[in-house]
Amino acid sequence: MEASEVVQPWEQLEALAATRNRRGLEAFLEKIGPSEAFRALLRLEPDARERVLTTLSPEGAADLIEEIPDEHAADLIEELPASDAASILNEMESDDQADVLASMHPEDAEAILAHMAPEEAADVRRLMPYARDVAGGLMVTEYLAYPENAAVGSVIDDLSRRAEEGLSPETHAYVVSPAGRLVGRLDLRSLVLSRRQAQLAAVVRPAPYVAADMALEDLEDFFERTEQPSVPVVDAHQMLIGVVYQEDVTEALSERAEQDYLKTQGIVGGDEIRTLPLLVRARRRLSWLSVNIVLNIIAASVIALYEDTLSAVIALAVFLPIVSDMSGCSGNQAVAVSIRELSLGIVKPFEVLRVWLQEIKVGVINGVVLGVLLGLAAQLWKGNPWLGLVVGGALAVNTMVAVSLGGVVPLVLKRLRFDPAASSGPILTTVTDMFGFFLVLSFATLLLPRLAV
């Protein structure tokens, strides 16, 4: 048997699903672990994928789906009949349900919600309106809440019953007013030590809580300061509506960093994975590229204004792309630092002047260094110091512009409520390209008698 005949995980997955072997499938997925399982699943054709998901128990399928980024989970689930999709979603945590459903076409989401258990569906409908990166979008609705006038004994009985049913040790219990307002956290130790006839009000401990619209960064701060594993969420009327776990906050921060990176490269509208349908991938990338080509044409049209200079000194055509590319690189470094400082909260969108002052200094140093390098290269090539002066000087000036502008553009976009990760790069490079072409060609026009030999 040759090495190439080794059975690949996705082939084995497909074979197990084809024979509808639930037991074997679950054992196999357990063996290879979630990330390998995810990888194998993505390799399959849509119908084989559907067979895997419907062969598994709804719990097993939900476990698998929860490993997959939301956008792709939505794609996978949309392929299934609504009733199968609903029974898988029933097994997921409420925040994951909401994220997956929110990523779907609204009609598909509605069809699935109609098949879900009524309580689950009602919970999800409450979560779906919240943005993904505020407390309301990160919270789960799986928690325990007892009214403050409940008897200690009945609560203890309820807890033991749940423990027998496999209650997760992370589940927190809260005490609410009869109307549902958060009163505090249930102190399990005092609960056990109290008389069974006492009311819960006697064993409640005050609990910090957060509002449903608290932003991701503030939640990060909260957890860093309090070192709690979770926090209850209340609405505007102080009603307990969910619980946010620290690990979900950390995960959301990690996803945001990754998405920022993809957006700067023009991967927008969801995180692309190569098993998405070809036309979806091509279209998503084109939506950004087609804006870019227009910006590029606008920038390069500056060159057209200087055709006479160019035809006199054809060597300049070699330096135009160098100056524009290098300035773009220098400017994008400043963009990257600003986007990161914004996302860490080290810099606030209104501090435009301060960032500008910090970047212009770096721009001057790097501009001079790069300008001298390119100027020397030009002089060596053509033996004309004036050519070196033109291209080196243009690169130096344009680097200063690009660096100081690059630091500032993300802050300005943020203030104007645009997404700095997606828009900073194209805007910056368009401006610095135009200005770079203008500098090289206008300097050259001024010195034309000394350049044209």
Added chain:
Amino acid sequence: MEASEVVQPWEQLEALAATRNRRGLEAFLEKIGPSEAFRALLRLEPDARERVLTTLSPEGAADLIEEIPDEHAADLIEELPASDAASILNEMESDDQADVLASMHPEDAEAILAHMAPEEAADVRRLMPYARDVAGGLMVTEYLAYPENAAVGSVIDDLSRRAEEGLSPETHAYVVSPAGRLVGRLDLRSLVLSRRQAQLAAVVRPAPYVAADMALEDLEDFFERTEQPSVPVVDAHQMLIGVVYQEDVTEALSERAEQDYLKTQGIVGGDEIRTLPLLVRARRRLSWLSVNIVLNIIAASVIALYEDTLSAVIALAVFLPIVSDMSGCSGNQAVAVSIRELSLGIVKPFEVLRVWLQEIKVGVINGVVLGVLLGLAAQLWKGNPWLGLVVGGALAVNTMVAVSLGGVVPLVLKRLRFDPAASSGPILTTVTDMFGFFLVLSFATLLLPRLAV
């Protein structure tokens, strides 16, 4: 009083430190929260910063330092006298100690280690050799371990003593052989229910463990599969050497995503923050830019080979930067998707052919669309369909090359053990720039009679 006279947080921080008001300083930092504190601290001059850190208790300073990215924490601590630095480090968790010390100049780190408590220093020295993204580099050495022949009663007494001293509820207790080999986890419930004279061996539960060289992705898998908050780490001899917490793994993954983004933009050698010394920032950025300028010159030198064609059809100079920039953008989208798929483990470095096949299809679609757009623009501008054919055709072909190459380059770099995030972009754009210039100018040379009017 005007709005501009409001006292800024860093001014208040500086004022409190200047009067050496420890109580006030701690209350103030507590009030503004860790991220605002970090921001304010970075605004201060080095000597004011040193005053803040030395005015705080070592515990207070350690809490503050732990909020700061390692590189900057190292810079801050290096500024302090070694004895002050050592007393702050003594209060930090062992993994943070090791990360901070590993980011320093070795001599500075040695000087501080010499002032630290001998046990702490020994722990840190054991951690420092591990890479930051394996279990050994992520683990802490703060845990409890009891020999299996210890008496239940003495362990209960030890635990209660520690609880009175404020033992964190997250601290896990393990059972080891007399030689230090991991035997299992201490089951606290059985411990309390056992006779005080019994040996620990009776109340130990088997615990999953990981090897010190387990990689970050495998740890992520482990925690996803087991849903444990932490896992013990053993060395090659099965000796218990530390504990890795899930939250530290999630945090490391988040940092990695952010660093990948910075590296693609040429921010290397640590995460830049604008309060780093100017020359450090300028030099770090230049180290990447100066490689880039050489690559840019190499790429643009292709243009010099075609001076005759260019001087005959000067309009081509307008399209050279458009073709190279657009191909660069298209290629970098493919790079971004590959880097993300590599870091998620969806794609393995050996799957070059598969990724190439998936990208070439997107490249063909997007190449044709973009080529037609640019070709039409060129024809509209100069009224010459042959010019449209040359630039549109060149862009179409070069987009196909750039996209399929962009998908593959990160995988190849990863196999060759280069960092794909830092090197993929420059390598890709150099190749596609060269090829783009070559395509435009060689097509134009072929069709010269029809282009030159």
